[in-house]
Amino acid sequence: MSDVMAEHEAHAEQLERRVYVGLREDNLDPRHVVALACELLDRSHCTDAVLEVVERSPAEVSPAEMTALARRILDDTGFEPGFDLAPERLEVLRTALRIVARDLHTRGIDGAPEIEVLEDWFPVGAGVRLADGERLDWGGPILPNMCDDPAMALTSLATMIQESLLERTWRVWPVCPRHDLCVHGSERGGAAVWWCAGDGGHLLAPVGELSRVLGRRRGG
Incomplete structure (x- = not known):
């Protein structure tokens, strides 16, 4: 140009x-x-x-x-306001992170993660900074227009965190204890859930409620 x-x-x-x-x-x-x-x-x-x-x-x-x-x-x-012009989108994402963070305990990850606006990406999006300083943004950041719908924001954030942890550690998470398969963030009936493909597909847990199924683990 x-x-x-x-x-x-x-x-x-x-x-x-x-x-x-x-x-x-x-x-x-x-x-x-x-x-x-x-x-x-x-x-x-x-x-x-x-x-x-x-x-x-x-x-x-x-x-x-x-x-x-x-x-x-x-x-x-096609103008899309960023987080600076539409701060309510950032608040939706922060709320989503507080929900997903409850699931991180099942992976042995403690501490309070934070949303980080990634000015070095174009278009500007958001990633997650864990308490240990690790930045999770694998697959690209969460874009502002993905935060207009809370369920979409939650599903997208859960998926990004899952894929980033896999890239970081090469350990699959979460895993369905019944089928020993990796489950994935999915939007079902307007809600963000962890979905297993075993036996034709079934709900493992709503995003944010994995500990009810997997319990809490120690060590990342």
Whole structure:
């Protein structure tokens, strides 16, 4: 990507962020919407919403119409707010980690893990930092848009932790005691569970409740 293109990308992203914040805080500045539409038009991103904003005088567009057009433009560009703009997504992930952390005791891992925003990834996502300092992010971080649904966030986080521990130790966890098979995080009926494929598939335990089945172990 040339320096000019990179500059345009950065400018468009800055405008998208301003428009998003304006929508979120109910303080939308029409000038930011017009500027974003013009920037997108210059890049041949000619959606109906972009053309309508560019072709109409802002004074003729009611606040409600401008809000609707701004939302359509952000939808058209696929803009996704990160954890910094949508901190509630990060809170969903932290809540999910408190649940998954209860299962780590069955693997002999103690201490309170923390969510760590990974600024060195693109797009920026989140991983987990264990109490011993180990960072778990195998398979890529948890992205902000994965945290809109608590069950999805919990399932994704459990899977990432499981795969990261396997990569770190080459020890399978969790294991179904009945079938001696590795179980996997899965979303079933709107809930995050540990699912075993044995005998056609069955629930081992909800995520966060492994200790009821496997007990607590010592030593990582």
